[in-house]
Amino acid sequence: MHMKLGFIGCGNMASAIMGGIIKKELMKPEEIIGADVFAPTRERARETYGIQITDSNMEVVENAEVIILAVKPQFYESVITEIKDKVKDSQIIITIAPGKTLAWLKEKFGKEVKIVRTMPNTPAMVMEGMTAACPNENMTEEEIKYACSILESFGKVEVIPERLMDAVVSVSGSSPAYVFLFIEAMADAAVADGMPRPQAYKFAAQAVLGSAKMVLETGKHPGELKDMVCSPAGTTIEAVRVLERTGFRSSVIEAMKACADIAKRM
Incomplete structure (x- = not known):
């Protein structure tokens, strides 16, 4: 055989x-x-x-x-x-x-x-x-x-x-977990605003899927794509302002750093 x-x-x-x-x-x-x-x-x-x-x-x-x-x-x-x-x-x-x-x-x-x-x-x-x-x-x-x-x-x-392998662990090996947390949090907020949970997951998950596809298929810088969504004095820039104030990017970077450090020690 x-x-x-x-x-x-x-x-x-x-x-x-x-x-x-x-x-x-x-x-x-x-x-x-x-x-x-x-x-x-x-x-x-x-x-x-x-x-x-x-x-x-x-x-x-x-x-x-x-x-x-x-x-x-x-x-x-x-x-x-x-x-x-x-x-x-x-x-x-x-x-x-x-x-x-x-x-x-x-x-x-x-x-x-x-x-x-x-x-x-x-x-x-x-x-x-x-x-x-x-x-x-x-x-x-x-x-x-x-x-x-x-x-x-x-x-x-x-x-x-091979020297990039620990970075890979944090940016793609473990990262689905952070993305799932993000989707869950967005859905929780939608539920708080009155949306039924199954629908909230669908809206949140499809938004993440579509956004990722835009990065891969347009070849545009993520910052440029973000700017396209943020109209002057609009709703989106207000949400971005709060995310910046509460350390959203820093939180992601620190989490990934911790992840890569554990991978190095495995």
């Missing part, structure tokens, strides 16, 4: 990636194998995506060309210790753990392995992920392209130098 892609860990992030790959028809479900220690998680992956499943990490390593390590960072070391002797130099390992550097990974494998260190985010679940990829020196140009095509199946990808 020969698989193109293997997952060690079948949780949320793995599911998002599987979903994207199958939806884009990059691979067939039967070309994907997933292992997870937790039986219900494995079963869910099989029922949802039709992939092969196993309770053995070794089976994944023996059968897949590309292996995605989709376990939590604290389990990386034990999983690598378990599989390292079986990993062949033709296989590509994709990691998705913050803080686990290429140097650390190489040391744990104890030999030359093809590794792409990545940081995806949960919007991958709706095909709008943002992933940073950082290949090690054992990857050829062609292999890097192939790895990126897998990552592109659920969103956008940028190949970056």
Whole structure:
């Protein structure tokens, strides 16, 4: 049995990636194998995506060309210790753990392995992920392209130098949480002004989606787009004034700084 892609860990992030790959028809479900220690998680992956499943990490390593390590960072070391002797130099390992550097990974494998260190985010679940990829020196140009095509199946990808990885964790890995807080807060305010909650979430979320799209598609500076909404003596500039007074930007910057600092120490 020969698989193109293997997952060690079948949780949320793995599911998002599987979903994207199958939806884009990059691979067939039967070309994907997933292992997870937790039986219900494995079963869910099989029922949802039709992939092969196993309770053995070794089976994944023996059968897949590309292996995605989709376990939590604290389990990386034990999983690598378990599989390292079986990993062949033709296989590509994709990691998705913050803080686990290429140097650390190489040391744990104890030999030359093809590794792409990545940081995806949960919007991958709706095909709008943002992933940073950082290949090690054992990857050829062609292999890097192939790895990126897998990552592109659920969103956008940028190949970056490894020193930027901690910044990526805060600006895209963790940032959906801040955006959800922002949407929730905007909806709370709309509810306070009399709007039913389901409708408030829709208005707030679509406004965020549309604004993000304007930044990506117009190529205009965010400040210029903000100025376009702020009419003289109008409602918007008044809201902006209060956000500035209460330290909105500073609050975001400090939060992201704290996030990147934790990532550095992982």
